[in-house]
Amino acid sequence: MASDQGSGDGGIVEPTRTGDPFEDGTxxxxxxxxxxxxxxxxxxxxxxxxxxxxECGQTRLA
Ligand SMILES: [Zn+2]
Structure with a gap:
């Protein structure tokens, strides 16, 4: 039985993110x-x- 599934697990670890893009600086x-x-x-x-x-209350569209 040939299977190409189940190999190479745990190879990629995603970096922990803060979940807040503003805190991330992205x-x-x-x-x-x-x-x-x-x-x-x-x-x-x-x-x-x-x-x-x-500081001065100025607003600007994102
Ligand atoms: Zn200002």
Whole structure:
């Protein structure tokens, strides 16, 4: 009986991720155009996503 299944198990170990792309650094975080502070991701009630500056309140579409 020839079988090509069941061989090569446990060869790949996926790296542990934080689960948060922002913490991961996989998303580029823009700087505030006004004060150059690092902006933070925020979302609207409608489900839209935008960047908000915690320093001066400037917002920017993602
Ligand atoms: Zn700002």
């Amino acid at each position: 998303l580029e975080v823009p700087n505030c155009p006004v004060c150059l502070h690092r902006m933070e991701p925020a979302s609207t009630a409608a489900g839209g996503v935008y960047w908000a500056c915690t």
